[in-house]
Amino acid sequence: MTILNLAAAEEIIEAAHQRAQLIGKAVSIAVVDAGGFPIAIRRADGARPLTPDIARAKAYTAAIMQRPGKMLKKWQESQPVFFAQLSQLPGAALPIMATEGSVTIKKDGEILGGLGIAGGTADEDQQIAEDVLQSLGYELEFAAWGVTGRPAGKDA
Amino acid sequence: MTILNLAAAEEIIEAAHQRAQLIGKAVSIAVVDAGGFPIAIRRADGARPLTPDIARAKAYTAAIMQRPGKMLKKWQESQPVFFAQLSQLPGAALPIMATEGSVTIKKDGEILGGLGIAGGTADEDQQIAEDVLQSLGYELEFAAWGVTGRPAGKDA
Amino acid sequence: MTILNLAAAEEIIEAAHQRAQLIGKAVSIAVVDAGGFPIAIRRADGARPLTPDIARAKAYTAAIMQRPGKMLKKWQESQPVFFAQLSQLPGAALPIMATEGSVTIKKDGEILGGLGIAGGTADEDQQIAEDVLQSLGYELEFAAWGVTGRPAGKDA
Amino acid sequence: MTILNLAAAEEIIEAAHQRAQLIGKAVSIAVVDAGGFPIAIRRADGARPLTPDIARAKAYTAAIMQRPGKMLKKWQESQPVFFAQLSQLPGAALPIMATEGSVTIKKDGEILGGLGIAGGTADEDQQIAEDVLQSLGYELEFAAWGVTGRPAGKDA
Numbered sequence: 023m024t025i026l027n028l029a030a031a032e033e034i035i036e037a038a039h040q041r042a043q044l045i046g047k048a049v050s051i052a053v054v055d056a057g058g059f060p061i062a063i064r065r066a067d068g069a070r071p072l073t074p075d076i077a078r079a080k081a082y083t084a085a086i087m088q089r090p091g092k093m094l095k096k097w098q099e100s101q102p103v104f105f106a107q108l109s110q111l112p113g114a115a116l117p118i119m120a121t122e123g124s125v126t127i128k129k130d131g132e133i134l135g136g137l138g139i140a141g142g143t144a145d146e147d148q149q150i151a152e153d154v155l156q157s158l159g160y161e162l163e164f165a166a167w168g169v170t171g172r173p174a175g176k177d178a
Numbered sequence: 179m180t181i182l183n184l185a186a187a188e189e190i191i192e193a194a195h196q197r198a199q200l201i202g203k204a205v206s207i208a209v210v211d212a213g214g215f216p217i218a219i220r221r222a223d224g225a226r227p228l229t230p231d232i233a234r235a236k237a238y239t240a241a242i243m244q245r246p247g248k249m250l251k252k253w254q255e256s257q258p259v260f261f262a263q264l265s266q267l268p269g270a271a272l273p274i275m276a277t278e279g280s281v282t283i284k285k286d287g288e289i290l291g292g293l294g295i296a297g298g299t300a301d302e303d304q305q306i307a308e309d310v311l312q313s314l315g316y317e318l319e320f321a322a323w324g325v326t327g328r329p330a331g332k333d334a
Numbered sequence: 335m336t337i338l339n340l341a342a343a344e345e346i347i348e349a350a351h352q353r354a355q356l357i358g359k360a361v362s363i364a365v366v367d368a369g370g371f372p373i374a375i376r377r378a379d380g381a382r383p384l385t386p387d388i389a390r391a392k393a394y395t396a397a398i399m400q401r402p403g404k405m406l407k408k409w410q411e412s413q414p415v416f417f418a419q420l421s422q423l424p425g426a427a428l429p430i431m432a433t434e435g436s437v438t439i440k441k442d443g444e445i446l447g448g449l450g451i452a453g454g455t456a457d458e459d460q461q462i463a464e465d466v467l468q469s470l471g472y473e474l475e476f477a478a479w480g481v482t483g484r485p486a487g488k489d490a
Numbered sequence: 491m492t493i494l495n496l497a498a499a500e501e502i503i504e505a506a507h508q509r510a511q512l513i514g515k516a517v518s519i520a521v522v523d524a525g526g527f528p529i530a531i532r533r534a535d536g537a538r539p540l541t542p543d544i545a546r547a548k549a550y551t552a553a554i555m556q557r558p559g560k561m562l563k564k565w566q567e568s569q570p571v572f573f574a575q576l577s578q579l580p581g582a583a584l585p586i587m588a589t590e591g592s593v594t595i596k597k598d599g600e601i602l603g604g605l606g607i608a609g610g611t612a613d614e615d616q617q618i619a620e621d622v623l624q625s626l627g628y629e630l631e632f633a634a635w636g637v638t639g640r641p642a643g644k645d646a
Contacts, residue, residue, distance in 0.1 A: 025535075028532065028533065028534060032532075057539060059533075059539035059540070060543075061532075061533050061542075062531060062533065063530060063531040063542075064496065064500075064529075065527075065528060065529050066496060067493075067495045070243060071214075071242045071244075071523070071525060072243070072264060072267060072269055074528040074529075075268055075269040075270070076264070079263070079267060102259065109263070116266075116267070117266045117267065120260075144257075183379045184376065184378060184379050211383070211525075212525060213527070213554075214581075215377075215383035215384070215525070215554075216375055217376075218374075218375060218376050219372055219374060220340065220373075221372060228371070230372040230373075230375075231580075242527075268543075268584065269526070269527055269583050269584075270583065271581050272580065272581075382555060382556050383556075384576060384579060384586075386581070387579035387581040388579065391579060410571065414571065421575070421578070428579070429578045429579065431572060431575055433569065433572050
């Protein structure tokens with residue numbers, strides 16, 4: 023399995039930070055590994071105190087659910103109670119957030135982690151996350167739920 | 179960054195207490211600093227046992243979300259699940275309450291803390307909070323969400 | 335049952351605040367009612383962010399345990415595990431703190447509430463609390479544990 | 491009150507990261523503001539999954555307790571039960587960690603935030619934190635507990 027290292031995480035964070043600055047938004051950015059644990063978090067000057075935690079929970083969701091938060095919205099809408107219960111499971115360390123600005127980091131079909139952006143509008147958070155991952159060569163296509171995909175790592 | 183000191187907090191609390199007395203309502207009033215920590219809390223005779231904590235959570239919300247609870251209501255209404263999850267983030271010490279009677283304390287464009295009122299009707303709580311902050315020279319205008327504002331203090 | 339009203343609570347808080355100032359200490363002071371709910375809390379300029387909550391928990395303890403925190407220390411020492419479990423009981427809203435600076439407010443044999451002081455040394459917190467309550471005519475004598483005392487209110 | 495901005499936080503993190511690399515340790519580093527909210531967090535390649543959260547809790551402790559974790563150890567040792575209860579107070583968002591690698595960020599007598607290091611030995615974490623803050627011109631001297639210090643900012 024390919025590991026998302028600190029250099030790759032900070033490259034993503036720096037690119038997202040610059041894009042947010044360009045549109046005049048103060049955002050927080052988080053990158054987590056495939057297990058949902060933080061690699062790097064950055065809060066821009068002026069971003070609100072809770073935004074680093076929001077960004078982190080979005081990144082966590084995208085990593086461990088292995089789908090962008092935006093894709094999870096349909097599931098959440100069709101099964102709201104069940105979806106809310108996901109956040110209460112023993113292995114769930116943070117709220118599972120089905121929302122914009124939460125994108126799975128994937129390369130060569132492998133899930134490497136999650137990127138979360140918080141502080142802009144929902145659309146801005148989403149746009150920044152997608153633009154950055156695409157520009158850096160990550161993949162933004164994900165199979166629909168319930169579809170068996172290629173396993174998350176190379177088989178031994 | 180200007181610090182909201184005890185004298186300023188008690189001036190706000192006393193003014194709010196008097197206004198509530200004038201309309202015959204027993205309310206609790208809380209003032210917290212910019213990080214959401216209490217400076218002073220007062221429960222009027224006859225106000226219910228949980229009202230000091232409600233006032234504190236309202237003040238906390240207005241301080242760390244850097245917007246009045248009333249402004250947060252639109253966000254909560256459009257994304258109820260996401261909004262509820264804010265209160266479950268590791269950095270959130272108290273429930274994030276998008277409601278009336280929760281106003282950010284701001285002067286010269288700087289966020290100094292939050293004021294929370296609980297015990298009247300929603301409209302009364304809100305009116306008291308706004309009247310008091312306006313009469314004491316605090317600012318009641320806040321930019322829409324996701325807009326980069328002036329940083330909360332001079333930079334190091 | 336006599337109720338500790340806001341005026342009485344603020345008289346206690348003001349007296350404690352002045353005594354702390356005299357010895358050059360920035361303390362937080364909390365007064366709660368017989369049920370442990372806050373009546374008034376005040377944090378002096380320079381007192382640390384958690385001190386209002388520490389003062390409140392000390393006041394809570396003295397009110398609902400109906401004994402000063404200092405008296406509870408012997409119980410805690412002889413039964414540490416049992417004592418720690420008190421704080422986990424369903425009716426316990428805050429940690430039960432067996433420590434200095436936590437004194438039960440009692441008059442005419444009735445438990446009226448609790449006073450908590452935090453921010454000085456243990457001895458200073460205790461001294462301030464006792465001096466203030468004594469100077470204002472409250473009673474500082476409490477029967478040992480397991481001794482049936484006069485009920486907390488006048489019987490109907 | 492001076493605000494610790496992102497540039498200052500990342501300068502601290504980069505310096506700590508380099509020192510850890512020099513001694514061959516993979517550490518996580520967190521910098522939080524005066525209210526305990528994260529500004530930036532970085533996990534070195536090879537640092538364990540929970541180390542970013544340990545670093546954050548250490549930084550949080552140093553910021554809101556306004557003293558380095560190492561100074562808090564004596565308090566924790568003399569009152570272990572009371573100290574453990576601090577983490578259960580309503581205003582405490584994270585565990586209060588009295589340990590090495592947790593240093594308050596202070597300049598010109600003002601508390602600006604906290605720095606947490608996790609992943610090395612206790613001594614290494616502490617050494618890195620102190621060396622970095624000293625080399626960048628921050629102050630490492632703190633008054634004993636219960637002494638009234640200069641308020642954290644100019645008063646309103």
